[in-house]
Amino acid sequence: MNDTSTVAAAELIPSRGAVLELQGIPRGHVVPREIESLCDQAMALFVQTAEPAGIIKRVSAAEFATIYAGEGRNEPQTPVAEIFPRADRLALIAVTLGPSISREISERFQSDDLALACMLDAVASVAADHLAETVQQRHVDRRRELKEIDQEARALRYSPGYCGWHLSGQRALFGFLDPEPIGLSLRDSFLMDPLKSVSGVVLIGAGWIHAFDNAYPFCTDCHARGCRERMDVLGQG
């Protein structure tokens, strides 16, 4: 069964540090009052314009094997290919902040409200990830409540476009999940419309299943640190 839900935008307001970091400002750097107030304005505007919604659907490992194979363009060896067969439970997920926020950002750029436009974009980018996390967490909490998963089980999300999972995998993912009810569509370039959206698979199981060495050939060119940070949080076990 598909589980669609909405989340209040106010629940997704990111930390100032995370927003500024996406604008290239190092964590802990003291910014002038104008920039702080710009950030606060962007957060307020975010609450007014975002329409956060998500969809999550259980998928079996066999079904996911086909979805993951996608159009046959993944890297030969990938972390997800190793991890998903070890998971106790899998779910596909897609979330979006809706079209209004992207429109708001564009209009602000067009009217030369440049710094606020860019700040709002950063707020929305961080919030889109929070939204995915929130929808995922609700799903996991519910499974725990219903005793469908182990109380110690850990859930992590993996997305097409990362870690050797080719972006074209979006087509099979969308085919199975059908996120149209939350207003999400997929373009030929595999880009989701609206822009501030995130998709992926949630893999649930013991913490250790998520551990992998960052020694895949594609890790050499990858500057994303997310995988390492997530493994650290899990304590790899």
Place this chain on the structure above:
Amino acid sequence: MDTLSDLADGVVNGDESKVSALTAQAIDTEGSAKRILDDGLIRGMTIVGERFKAHEIFLPDVLMAAKAMYVGLGLLRPLLIEENVDSLAKVVVGSVQGDLHDIGKNLVGIMLKGAGFEVIDLGNDVSPSRFVEAAKEHDASVIGLSALLTTTMPVMKSVVDEVRSQGLGDRVKTIVGGAPVSEDFARKIGADAYGFDAANAVDKVKTLVGKN
């Protein structure tokens, strides 16, 4: 401090009301709109660009400065037209077909404008033919292409190919950029330049049009 240095300072500090007042004052006292543009507004943005490159200031500071510069530019524009002042060159920019990511492209456009280029922004999801038609229509010297997805990068090659196949390669140069794009990719598709960020794109475009 003289009016134009003060004006440059207003831009650097993103002080819109100061820029507005000083541009109006300079129009009355300086005579030449070109001088106000070069020694006031563009000088301010050049300082901003240098500080940004040196990591002394950050993106929001640059954008506040750019907005202040646009206020001055708005006041100056009628006079620049009257004086027949040309921009450094015309640059058509856009995010390629299939791509809705446009923040990076917007930043490149803002920095180019700040450096004295005329920017024709085609928005996002732009087809190769629209890029080339716009370059012809506006007599642009450069086409700037942005892509954030590996799946939209091939469109960049289509634009470069279309420029060549229409025989425009000598007068219309191409520059590409975006998170998955690299110098190597730019070379492979035959683009004339690669910009790794907005400030770098300005330097590269200046080189392309011989204004460095």
